[in-house]
Amino acid sequence: MPAKKLKIGVVGCGAIGSRIAYSVKKELKNCCQLTGIYDIDIRKVEELQKKLKLKNIAKSSLEELIRNCDCMIEAVNAKNTKTIIKKALMSKKSVLAMSVGKLLNAADLFRLAQKNHTHLLIPSGAIAGIDAIKAASLKTVKKLTLTTRKPPRGLKDNPYLVQKGFDLENIKKETVLFDGNVNEAVKCFPQNINVAATLAMASHLKTKLRIRILTSPRYKTNSHEIEMAGDFGTLITRTENVPCPDNPKTSYLAVLSGIQTLKQYCLGLSIGT
Ligand SMILES: NC(=O)c1ccc[n+]([C@@H]2O[C@H](COP(=O)([O-])OP(=O)(O)OC[C@H]3O[C@@H](n4cnc5c(N)ncnc54)[C@H](O)[C@@H]3O)[C@@H](O)[C@H]2O)c1
Structure with a gap:
C-alpha cells in the first residue's frame, strides 16, 4: 500500500465521472482519495456530492479542482476537452482522459505531459487486445x-x-x-x-x-x-x-477500464505489454 494516497479530482459528473468517483471512494480507497468533483452543470455536482456522502468535494471551477488534486479524471462531453486537459497538464497534474477521440490529433498534449514529467493516461475502453x-x-x-x-x-x-x-x-x-x-x-x-x-x-x-x-x-x-x-x-x-445504465452510448467496460487504469497508476503498477 502506498504511503501517501493520491488526490483525485473528477471533471464531468455524468455516467463515467460519477462511477469513477464512487470507485475512488469505495474499491480504491486504500490507494487514493477523492478531493474534488466539478461539472459545468452545478446541479450534477451537488447531486453527486450528496450521493457520495462526502463533504467539501464540490468545486466551483476547473481551476479549483486542478489545484486540489494530483490526478484529474477527464470525463466530460465538451467542445473544449483539449483545453481542460491542457490546463491540468500545465499545472503538472496527471490526467486520465476518457474522451480519447479528442486526443487523436493532440500530439502537443502528449509532449506537454512529457515536458512536465507528468502522465496522460488512456484506458483501453470497451475493446480487448x-x-x-x-x-x-x-x-x-x-x-x-x-x-x-x-x-x-x-x-x-x-x-x-x-x-x-x-x-x-x-x-x-x-x-x-x-x-x-x-x-x-x-x-x-x-x-x-x-x-x-x-x-x-x-x-x-x-x-x-x-x-x-x-x-x-x-x-x-x-x-x-x-x-x-x-x-x-x-x-x-x-x-x-453491456451499456452503462446511466448512459446507453457508453459501454460499462469503458467505465471499468478507466477505474482499473486509475488503480494501476495509483499503485505504480503496469501489467501487460
Ligand atoms: N474511452 C472510452 O472508451 C469511452 C467510452 C465511452 C465514453 N467515452 C467518453 O467519455 C466522456 C464522458 O462520457 P459519459 O458517458 O460520462 O458522458 P455524460 O454525458 O454522461 O457526462 C458528461 C458530463 O460532462 C459535463 N460537461 C460538459 N461540458 C463540460 C465542461 N466544459 N466542463 C465540465 N463538465 C462538462 C456534462 O454536464 C456531463 O455531466 C465522453 O466524451 C464520452 O465520449 C469514452
Missing part, C-alpha cells in the same frame, strides 16, 4: 480493422446519421452506417467511437486502420471486433458490451 496490438505494431502490420456494432438506441440523435438520411427507428436489418478512416469516424461519431481513436493511438497505424459501424434491431449489446494481421501473426478480439 490493446496490449497485443501495441507489441505487434512494433513490426510490420498488413491489416487492422475495427467493426463496431451498436443497437439503434445507442446511436440516437447522431447528426451525421440524420444528415445521411438514416431513420434508425425504421431500420429492419443489419445496416452499414459508416465505412472509413479513423479521423472521419471520430468526427462523425464523437460520442460513440472513442475506441477507434484508442486503437489508432496504440498502434500508430492511423492511415491503415479501417473502421466500420453497423446497426440492426437485433443487436442487444455494443460490440467491438478487432482484426489484425502482420509479422506477429494474426489477432481477432471481440467484446460484447
Whole structure:
C-alpha cells in the first residue's frame, strides 16, 4: 500500500465521472482519495456530492479542482476537452482522459505531459487486445480493422446519421452506417467511437486502420471486433458490451477500464505489454 494516497479530482459528473468517483471512494480507497468533483452543470455536482456522502468535494471551477488534486479524471462531453486537459497538464497534474477521440490529433498534449514529467493516461475502453496490438505494431502490420456494432438506441440523435438520411427507428436489418478512416469516424461519431481513436493511438497505424459501424434491431449489446494481421501473426478480439445504465452510448467496460487504469497508476503498477 502506498504511503501517501493520491488526490483525485473528477471533471464531468455524468455516467463515467460519477462511477469513477464512487470507485475512488469505495474499491480504491486504500490507494487514493477523492478531493474534488466539478461539472459545468452545478446541479450534477451537488447531486453527486450528496450521493457520495462526502463533504467539501464540490468545486466551483476547473481551476479549483486542478489545484486540489494530483490526478484529474477527464470525463466530460465538451467542445473544449483539449483545453481542460491542457490546463491540468500545465499545472503538472496527471490526467486520465476518457474522451480519447479528442486526443487523436493532440500530439502537443502528449509532449506537454512529457515536458512536465507528468502522465496522460488512456484506458483501453470497451475493446480487448490493446496490449497485443501495441507489441505487434512494433513490426510490420498488413491489416487492422475495427467493426463496431451498436443497437439503434445507442446511436440516437447522431447528426451525421440524420444528415445521411438514416431513420434508425425504421431500420429492419443489419445496416452499414459508416465505412472509413479513423479521423472521419471520430468526427462523425464523437460520442460513440472513442475506441477507434484508442486503437489508432496504440498502434500508430492511423492511415491503415479501417473502421466500420453497423446497426440492426437485433443487436442487444455494443460490440467491438478487432482484426489484425502482420509479422506477429494474426489477432481477432471481440467484446460484447453491456451499456452503462446511466448512459446507453457508453459501454460499462469503458467505465471499468478507466477505474482499473486509475488503480494501476495509483499503485505504480503496469501489467501487460
Ligand atoms: N474511452 C472510452 O472508451 C469511452 C467510452 C465511452 C465514453 N467515452 C467518453 O467519455 C466522456 C464522458 O462520457 P459519459 O458517458 O460520462 O458522458 P455524460 O454525458 O454522461 O457526462 C458528461 C458530463 O460532462 C459535463 N460537461 C460538459 N461540458 C463540460 C465542461 N466544459 N466542463 C465540465 N463538465 C462538462 C456534462 O454536464 C456531463 O455531466 C465522453 O466524451 C464520452 O465520449 C469514452
